Amino acid sequence: EAGVAQSPRYKIIEKRQSVAFWCNPISGHATLYWYQQILGQGPKLLIQFQNNGVVDDSQLPKDRFSAERLKGVDSTLKIQPAKLEDSAVYLCASSSLAGRFYNEQFFGPGTRLTVL
Amino acid sequence: AQTVTQSQPEMSVQEAETVTLSCTYDTSESDYYLFWYKQPPSRQMILVIRQEAYKQQNATENRFSVNFQKAAKSFSLKISDSQLGDAAMYFCAYRSGQGGSEKLVFGKGTKLTVNP
Numbered sequence A: 001e002a003g004v005a006q007s008p009r010y011k012i013i014e015k016r017q018s019v020a021f022w023c024n025p026i027s028g029h030a031t032l033y034w035y036q037q038i039l040g041q042g043p044k045l046l047i048q049f050q051n052n053g054v055v056d057d058s059q060l061p062k063d064r065f066s067a068e069r070l071k072g073v074d075s076t077l078k079i080q081p082a083k084l085e086d087s088a089v090y091l092c093a094s095s096s097l098a099g100r101f102y103n104e105q106f107f108g109p110g111t112r113l114t115v116l
Numbered sequence B: 001a002q003t004v005t006q007s008q009p010e011m012s013v014q015e016a017e018t019v020t021l022s023c024t025y026d027t028s029e030s031d032y033y034l035f036w037y038k039q040p041p042s043r044q045m046i047l048v049i050r051q052e053a054y055k056q057q058n059a060t061e062n063r064f065s066v067n068f069q070k071a072a073k074s075f076s077l078k079i080s081d082s083q084l085g086d087a088a089m090y091f092c093a094y095r096s097g098q099g100g101s102e103k104l105v106f107g108k109g110t111k112l113t114v115n116p
Helices: none
Strands: A005-007 A010-013 A019-024 A031-037 A044-050 A053-056 A065-068 A075-079 A088-095 A111-115 B003-005 B010-014 B019-021 B024-026 B032-039 B046-052 B064-069 B074-079 B088-096 B104-106 B110-115
Touching: A005 A088, A010 A019, A019 A088, A019 A111, A031 A075, A044 A065, A044 A075, A075 A088, B003 B088, B003 B104, B010 B019, B019 B110, B024 B074, B032 B064, B032 B074, B046 B064, B046 B074, B074 B088
Parallel strands: A010 A111, B010 B110
Antiparallel strands: A005 A019, A019 A075, A031 A044, A031 A088, A044 A053, A065 A075, A088 A111, B003 B024, B019 B074, B032 B046, B032 B088, B064 B074, B088 B104, B088 B110
């Protein structure tokens, strides 16, 4: 079974530019999460989708960050415009509502963003 | 809001020895889950072990075991017979069991070094 896929793996941009990250969850997983992991810290949830609806986006800086999961499968996270403090690893995770691994979150390899 | 504290930024252990990583958490909920994740340099978060708060028995997974003290809100990870491949960042995480957002709340992590 394929894991959570993310692209790109690395991205370097200048401040005030825009950037987008893509995530494809494990097939059949209804729930998708985006986490931000700043260097030296644990991941922090930005947004959680269940199918194509938002469950929790309370920590998403909505003035510059947006995310969508239009067909309830893959998702994109966008930052526009980027700030220096957005430099971080962006992790995508997915989980299933049924089965042996009920509600266990499986993580992708992450995208490392550097804002100069 | 729930918080997770890992008081050991770094730990080291000799190969084949045993090491214990500490974690404390704060919550007013009675239904929740606790996790230990491993993050190697590849950045992919890997679930090591999980504990349901309603279970009194400590979880074990091969060389990994936990000491769950619910009243003290403590959740430590013991790694026995340490191997070079155990070297990584280890994150303790909390998840509410009360429905709604299923976000993981992470500690800041402990960097484990395994010496040959």
